[in-house]
Amino acid sequence: xxxxxxxxxxxxxxxxxxxxxxxxxxxxxxxxxxxxxxxxxxxxxxxxxxxxxxxxxxxxxxxxxxxxxxxxxxxxxxxxxxxxxxxxxxxxxxxxxxxxxxxxxxxxxxxxxxxxxxxxxxxxxxxxxxxxxxxxxxxxxxxxxxxxxxxxxxxxxx
Amino acid sequence: xxxxxxxxxxxxxxxxxxxxxxxxxxxxxxxxxxxxxxxxxxxxxxxxxxxxxxxxxxxxxxxxxxxxxxxxxxxxxxxxxxxxxxxxxxxxxxxxxxxxxxxxxxxxxxxxxxxxxxxxxxxxxxxxxxxxxxxxxxxxxxxxxxxxxxxxxxxxxxxxxxxxxxxxxxxxxxxxxxxxxxxxxxxxxxxxxxxxxxxxxxxxxxxxxxxxxxxxxxxxxxxxxxxxxxxxxxxxxxxxxxxxxxxxxxxxxxxxxxxxxxxxxxxxxxxxxxxxxxxxxxxxxxxxxxxxxxxxxxxxxxxxxxxxxxxxxxxxxxxxxxxxxxxxxxxxxxxxxxxxxxxxxxxxxxxxxxxxxxxxxxxxxxxxxxxxxxxxxxxxxxxxxxxxxxxxxxxxxxxxxxxxxxxxxxxxxxxxxxxxxxxxxxxxxxxxxxxxxxxxxxxxxxxxxxxxxxxxxxxxxxxxxxxxxxxxxxxxxxxxxxxxxxxxxxxxxxxxxxxxxxxxxxxxxxxxxxxxxxxxxxxxxxxxxxxxxxxxxxxxxxxxxxxxxxxxxxxxxxxxxxxxxxxxxxxxxxxxxxxxxxxxxxxxxxxxxxxxxxxxxxxxxxxxxxxxxxxxxxxxxxxxxxxxxxxxxxxxxxxxxxxxxxxxxxxxxxxxxxxxxxxxxxxxxxxxxxxxxxxxxxxxxxxxxxxxxxxxxxxxxxxxxxxxxxxxxxxxxxxxxxxxxxxxxxxxxxxxxxxxxxxxxxxxxxxxxxxxxx
Ligand code: FES
Ligand code: FES
Numbered sequence: 001x002x003x004x005x006x007x008x009x010x011x012x013x014x015x016x017x018x019x020x021x022x023x024x025x026x027x028x029x030x031x032x033x034x035x036x037x038x039x040x041x042x043x044x045x046x047x048x049x050x051x052x053x054x055x056x057x058x059x060x061x062x063x064x065x066x067x068x069x070x071x072x073x074x075x076x077x078x079x080x081x082x083x084x085x086x087x088x089x090x091x092x093x094x095x096x097x098x099x100x101x102x103x104x105x106x107x108x109x110x111x112x113x114x115x116x117x118x119x120x121x122x123x124x125x126x127x128x129x130x131x132x133x134x135x136x137x138x139x140x141x142x143x144x145x146x147x148x149x150x151x152x153x154x155x156x157x158x
Numbered sequence: 159x160x161x162x163x164x165x166x167x168x169x170x171x172x173x174x175x176x177x178x179x180x181x182x183x184x185x186x187x188x189x190x191x192x193x194x195x196x197x198x199x200x201x202x203x204x205x206x207x208x209x210x211x212x213x214x215x216x217x218x219x220x221x222x223x224x225x226x227x228x229x230x231x232x233x234x235x236x237x238x239x240x241x242x243x244x245x246x247x248x249x250x251x252x253x254x255x256x257x258x259x260x261x262x263x264x265x266x267x268x269x270x271x272x273x274x275x276x277x278x279x280x281x282x283x284x285x286x287x288x289x290x291x292x293x294x295x296x297x298x299x300x301x302x303x304x305x306x307x308x309x310x311x312x313x314x315x316x317x318x319x320x321x322x323x324x325x326x327x328x329x330x331x332x333x334x335x336x337x338x339x340x341x342x343x344x345x346x347x348x349x350x351x352x353x354x355x356x357x358x359x360x361x362x363x364x365x366x367x368x369x370x371x372x373x374x375x376x377x378x379x380x381x382x383x384x385x386x387x388x389x390x391x392x393x394x395x396x397x398x399x400x401x402x403x404x405x406x407x408x409x410x411x412x413x414x415x416x417x418x419x420x421x422x423x424x425x426x427x428x429x430x431x432x433x434x435x436x437x438x439x440x441x442x443x444x445x446x447x448x449x450x451x452x453x454x455x456x457x458x459x460x461x462x463x464x465x466x467x468x469x470x471x472x473x474x475x476x477x478x479x480x481x482x483x484x485x486x487x488x489x490x491x492x493x494x495x496x497x498x499x500x501x502x503x504x505x506x507x508x509x510x511x512x513x514x515x516x517x518x519x520x521x522x523x524x525x526x527x528x529x530x531x532x533x534x535x536x537x538x539x540x541x542x543x544x545x546x547x548x549x550x551x552x553x554x555x556x557x558x559x560x561x562x563x564x565x566x567x568x569x570x571x572x573x574x575x576x577x578x579x580x581x582x583x584x585x586x587x588x589x590x591x592x593x594x595x596x597x598x599x600x601x602x603x604x605x606x607x608x609x610x611x612x613x614x615x616x617x618x619x620x621x622x623x624x625x626x627x628x629x630x631x632x633x634x635x636x637x638x639x640x641x642x643x644x645x646x647x648x649x650x651x652x653x654x655x656x657x658x659x660x661x662x663x664x665x666x667x668x669x670x671x672x673x674x675x676x677x678x679x680x681x682x683x684x685x686x687x688x689x690x691x692x693x694x695x696x697x698x699x700x701x702x703x704x705x706x707x708x709x710x711x712x713x714x715x716x717x718x719x720x721x722x723x724x725x726x727x728x729x730x731x732x733x734x735x736x737x738x739x740x741x742x743x744x745x746x747x748x749x750x751x752x753x754x755x756x757x758x759x760x761x762x763x764x765x766x767x768x769x770x771x772x773x774x775x776x777x778x779x780x781x782x783x784x785x786x787x788x789x790x791x792x793x794x795x796x797x798x799x800x801x802x803x804x805x806x807x808x809x810x811x812x813x814x815x816x817x818x819x820x821x822x823x824x825x826x827x828x829x830x831x832x833x834x835x836x837x838x839x840x841x842x843x844x845x846x847x848x849x850x851x852x853x854x855x856x857x858x859x860x861x862x863x864x865x866x867x868x869x870x871x872x873x874x875x876x877x878x879x880x881x882x883x884x885x886x887x888x889x890x891x892x893x894x895x896x897x898x899x900x901x902x903x904x905x906x907x908x909x910x911x912x913x914x915x916x
Binding site for chain 2: 133135
């Protein structure tokens with residue numbers, strides 16, 4: 001099996017890696033690039049723990065082939081905080097205790113940021129439906145939904 | 159343990175909501191979970207699993223797999239040392255080493271579909287997968303049984319041909335699938351029912367639900383040539399993992415060091431071992447580190463769900479609503495091995511009520527399903543489903559408000575509990591009154607809508623715990639814990655240490671130390687950590703204070719009795735003690751080297767005094783009569799926390815438990831085909847609640863201090879999953895005018911109930 005050469009941009013940095021033709025983007029991020037912030041909860045597109053942005057679109061990286069990242073831009077949870085400063089969503093999740101075990105948290109944050117980039121003023125139902133592809137088994141979603149709504153409100157005030 | 163205390167009621171830091179010490183790593187993706195460790199030279203391990211629900215393994219031929227390039231080790235049953243049947247290791251419960259050893263690798267028979275039969279370590283996932291296909295197994299397929307009632311029949315296929323029911327008198331002559339029978343009895347059941355004016359009776363069934371943690375099981379094992387080994391894994395109890403692996407593999411405990419990674423949910427399901435002993439063997443055989451992770455499919459097929467159950471129960475009450483008698487027969491399957499939580503579940507069902515006459519017949523049954531593991535308040539939600547449903551029927555028959563009925567019968571301080579002890583101060587009545595008076599109950603249910611009420615109980619546990627509190631020379635403090643933190647417990651321990659030491663919360667950090675760094679710690683489970691590790695943290699902090707007092711007294715050259723600890727400083731106790739400027743915590747920490755060396759307090763305890771926990775839930779929902787679909791409109795969870803150390807994480811436990819309970823009530827189930835093969839081993843078909851299924855979940859934290867803890871703490875994690883099955887069932891039953899008796903209450907079941915065809 002010969003490996004494929006992929007040239008891509010990850011969190012703003014030019015990045016190259018070799019991967020198997022059948023390898024998912026999630027596996028390449030985790031195993032080839034050491035970016036283990038994206039998690040595998042199901043490998044079938046059902047849990048959202050592997051959420052990343054691909055050319056500005058929210059995707060499950062377990063459903064994308066690594067080779068598809070060639071020539072495109074990938075953003076992962078590792079790129080979400082600015083230098084030395086958390087994204088307001090990250091701060092709010094901490095402030096409201098919107099995580100327990102935290103395994104779902106990277107996926108929720110990436111997905112929530114994608115929502116707020118698109119719709120700065122979502123109502124509760126919109127947040128709930130947008131995040132319906134992200135499973136959390138610990139929190140009952142209550143504090144997560146509140147954190148997203150409050151962050152949206154804070155950002156609108158800025 | 160001789161920790162002297164009076165329970166405090168005023169606090170400075172406890173009860174506030176600061177960010178948790180491990181939080182930033184978790185929102186940035188930096189935190190390392192089970193599957194996140196990478197090492198040089200690491201191999202990938204994969205497991206071959208039985209495609210059959212029940213089959214004898216006549217032969218295993220691994221030669222073709224071993225010959226494949228890139229395969230570095232293959233293990234089967236032949237690689238496991240022989241061990242006797244007597245040993246046990248305490249995880250969340252006492253587990254038989256013999257059983258667990260057979261669960262992690264099948265011996266003469268595969269006992270369920272998904273049972274491990276061989277494993278390989280190879281240079282890549284692709285090679286490992288290919289190698290599994292090259293392992294040849296000669297099977298003799300046997301008849302199987304997956305249903306608990308069918309398994310109890312005398313003509314059922316036997317899961318273990320030699321299993322004689324324990325606890326029966328006389329001892330049965332024939333083997334069966336009933337592992338154990340247990341009877342709990344108090345009072346005079348006949349007289350109790352004779353005194354009843356109304357009786358409610360019903361049979362109930364609950365299907366198995368999986369804990370559904372989002373992080374699949376994962377570990378990295380590294381065994382070296384000198385017999386030592388290291389293991390990294392996501393677990394609720396790394397000390398139990400060490401003990402179990404060492405026992406299965408014939409190692410001594412000092413030779414195996416286990417580090418618990420961050421853990422992505424457990425709920426009881428990560429209190430035992432699956433991959434870990436196999437990974438250690440593969441590493442030993444290959445001489446290289448081996449990483450193993452389960453796929454989601456494997457998590458469903460091979461890691462422990464909870465029991466499915468079949469319960470028949472009968473409750474009698476007087477006209478004015480006093481419960482006079484309860485008898486119940488509870489049948490829980492524990493999967494392919496004994497150990498279902500039927501005993502504890504049975505008593506939890508009736509524990510909230512002062513009922514003088516009780517008989518509980520408990521059957522622990524084996525079937526061809528994965529070995530059941532603990533799931534949040536193990537066994538209690540199913541029994542509560544039955545009992546709380548019958549109480550609702552009695553309330554309706556007597557036309558009494560369901561909360562009032564429960565208030566009339568609620569246990570209080572001094573009531574004797576069905577499981578033995580007499581209750582100390584408990585908050586059940588307070589929970590009922592708080593629920594009754596809550597503003598959310600002002601909403602009046604509309605057409606096809608109804609309200610369901612149910613209560614729940616969990617006894618909570620203490621157990622072995624070891625904590626070290628290290629004071630650094632700059633006055634910061636590090637707390638080393640041995641209880642994996644699943645939902646914010648490090649924050650709670652830091653709060654308790656900061657409270658006790660009277661220093662800022664930000665000056666305290668906590669870590670989960672590995673098995674070589676602390677004395678034994680029992681597993682995180684049974685809602686024991688905030689209580690037990692809290693006790694140990696407080697005791698260790700008090701030892702720090704004692705040392706600081708001695709250091710200050712020595713510095714001033716006065717007797718230690720002449721100094722006091724006050725506001726984070728040591729001061730002379732009075733004018734006679736001399737005129738000395740108070741020494742601050744930081745100042746004494748800075749002088750450590752000059753005054754006798756490092757300052758640290760540690761505590762090794764077997765915690766007692768766990769405070770019983772009660773909850774009351776109110777569920778408002780709507781049933782679509784066309785489709786049978788249920789929409790949860792409002793949900794209120796009221797629970798006694800004793801004292802909420804970090805209220806965010808207490809509320810989070812309530813909300814999370816409620817949500818798991820709603821999933822179990824409405825959607826979640828293990829579906830087996832007639833071939834005994836699990837048909838829904840993925841999140842698409844085993845549907846857990848998603849954000850759009852739910853409303854906000856209201857919580858009220860009641861605080862009736864537990865006198866067994868210096869701050870009044872009661873464990874909070876288990877109880878929230880106990881009432882929802884019944885709360886939802888009572889609401890659905892009221893909405894459609896028919897009693898629901900089975901979970902999940904999926905749309906087809908609700909439609910059948912509406913049509914009267916169920
Ligand atoms: S791992 Fe990609 S959606 Fe679950
Ligand atoms: S916090 Fe554990 S799965 Fe969401």
